[in-house]
Amino acid sequence: MRRGNVELIPGKNLGRYPYCNSVFIHEKPGIVIDAGSDEEKLLALKQDPGIGIIINTHYHEDHFLYNYLFPEAEFWVPEQDAPAFESLDTVMDFCGIIGLPDEKNWISYYLDQFNYRVRKAERKLKDGDQLQFGKTRVEVIHAPGHTPGHSGFWFPEEKVLFVADYDLTAFGPWYGDRVSSLEDTIASVEKLRKIPAEVYWVSHGEEIPREQAEGRFAEYLKVITVREEKLLAFLKTPHTLDEIVDQWIIYRKEREPVYFFRFAEQAMVKKHLENLRKRGLIKKEAVIGLHKEFFVRS
Numbered sequence: 001m002r003r004g005n006v007e008l009i010p011g012k013n014l015g016r017y018p019y020c021n022s023v024f025i026h027e028k029p030g031i032v033i034d035a036g037s038d039e040e041k042l043l044a045l046k047q048d049p050g051i052g053i054i055i056n057t058h059y060h061e062d063h064f065l066y067n068y069l070f071p072e073a074e075f076w077v078p079e080q081d082a083p084a085f086e087s088l089d090t091v092m093d094f095c096g097i098i099g100l101p102d103e104k105n106w107i108s109y110y111l112d113q114f115n116y117r118v119r120k121a122e123r124k125l126k127d128g129d130q131l132q133f134g135k136t137r138v139e140v141i142h143a144p145g146h147t148p149g150h151s152g153f154w155f156p157e158e159k160v161l162f163v164a165d166y167d168l169t170a171f172g173p174w175y176g177d178r179v180s181s182l183e184d185t186i187a188s189v190e191k192l193r194k195i196p197a198e199v200y201w202v203s204h205g206e207e208i209p210r211e212q213a214e215g216r217f218a219e220y221l222k223v224i225t226v227r228e229e230k231l232l233a234f235l236k237t238p239h240t241l242d243e244i245v246d247q248w249i250i251y252r253k254e255r256e257p258v259y260f261f262r263f264a265e266q267a268m269v270k271k272h273l274e275n276l277r278k279r280g281l282i283k284k285e286a287v288i289g290l291h292k293e294f295f296v297r298s
């Protein structure tokens with residue numbers, strides 16, 4: 001999948017987690033966006049034409065998986081996510097992992113499975129930055145929510161939009177970090193949807209032609225509404241956070257490893273609860289003597 005000098009490098013296993021798709025800009029040396037696709041392919045590109053710059057769309061582990069293989073490359077990341085690359089404590093804090101009983105497991109998961117290495121960014125990318133690599137022009141589209149710095153990349157000549165982790169899958173958007181935002185996610189997906197691309201490249205899955213894109217964007221956003229409706233239906237009677245998490249409204253069923261998915265389920269449900277409370281649709285009640293908090297429809 002190549003348009004002009006820009007190529008989508010499919011990740012292993014269709015780019016499913018723990019891998020992602022990479023975007024490669026053919027220059028001498030080349031530029032990789034998200035080095036999480038395929039170790040062999042990336043090492044071959046390092047041989048020829050060389051890799052001069054590594055860009056990350058955001059700080060998630062499946063996107064930085066193979067960054068460590070390119071220590072000599074320049075490193076560019078969105079400015080809001082740069083602190084997560086500069087300190088392990090910060091990435092743990094951004095994810096909401098600090099203080100969890102299994103914090104140590106998460107830390108070794110990042111270091112050993114995903115090769116996390118502290119790395120200072122040579123350039124911090126901002127919304128609207130125009131990057132020129134030889135003949136190839138690319139605009140940075142800041143699309144926060146998934147993470148605060150999460151950014152897409154728009155190639156106006158090739159009419160390719162790399163939407164990164166707003167991957168238009170049936171699962172729907174993911175906003176499970178402490179610093180993720182449900183409201184920003186919706187606004188960012190709407191922003192990306194308006195860009196007149198001919199093909200859409202996603203971090204996970206296959207390229208999406210323009211004819212399918214509108215339907216996929218609509219379905220993707222609808223997942224958020226469906227989650228909200230299920231939550232509101234369940235909260236016709238009061239429930240604790242634990243009881244709500246047991247419903248698996250986001251992941252649809254309990255998944256293994258449970259510690260990993262239950263953590264994300266809870267984090268995302270909490271974003272919905274905050275959002276519904278702000279809109280006056282639910283309220284929190286404390287029952288005296290029970291030391292428990294309940295959520296219920298207003």
Ligand SMILES: [Zn+2]
Nearest residue numbers: 058060146165
């Ligand atoms: Zn991500």
